[in-house]
Amino acid sequence: AQKVTQAQTEISVVEKEDVTLDCVYETRDTTYYLFWYKQPPSGELVFLIRRNSFDEQNEISGRYSWNFQKSTSSFNFTITASQVVDSAVYFCALLVSGGYNKLIFGAGTRLAVHP
Amino acid sequence: EAGVAQSPRYKIIEKRQSVAFWCNPISGHATLYWYQQILGQGPKLLIQFQNNGVVDDSQLPKDRFSAERLKGVDSTLKIQPAKLEDSAVYLCASSLDRQINEQFFGPGTRLTVL
Secondary structure: OOEEEOOOOEEEEEOOOOEEEOOEEEOOOOOEEEEEEEEOOOOOOEEEEEEEOOOOOOEEEOOEEEEEEHHHOEEEEEEOOOOHHHOEEEEEEEEEOOOOOOEEEOOOEEEEEEO | OOOOEEEOOEEEEOOOOOEEEEEEOOOOOOEEEEEEEOOOOOOEEEEEEEOOEEEEOOOOOOOOEEEEOOOOOOEEEEEOOOOHHHOEEEEEEEEOOOOOOOOEEOOOEEEEEO
């Protein structure tokens, strides 16, 4: 069975702090994709990143970075020097290749960044 | 480029009433998805269309939910009759095709069933 666990329900930080959002996934397939989406108060899900199971290279995009570790089935997301605009719900999602393009989402982590 | 459009943004109905949601995907996107997002949970796929055909509706409660995409462009999702547990945000998304492409999401319709 495929499953995504985001154990942190809510995180509260003060602006400029670094924050890491955890994501643990379960799948028996060897080919899969992992995603992070941001859901601001407006409600739209905004795509942040996609990684495939064969590429464990970490990625950095501005203040965002992602750490993919197959050994622990984790795909964690770090925001450096957080800003108030980062306040949102963040979802990690899993897509297994070979079938339909079906995303399985975690329950999300609500991040509140205070000035 | 225009994004995924959805209407209405909010809807309040009483249980046993009917309701319909509309989605217009990004132009040229062949694949369209409807998700249900219950408060405090991640989105759950209800149905996926490839052009005007259904490719996955395994999680759609077919006794009360229906969806169509007749001309392979915009789509409607209907609930008839609604139950209290249908209160959720209904998200529409689209992607270029069924391959591993980024899904673009609309703003959603927040449904409250009283």
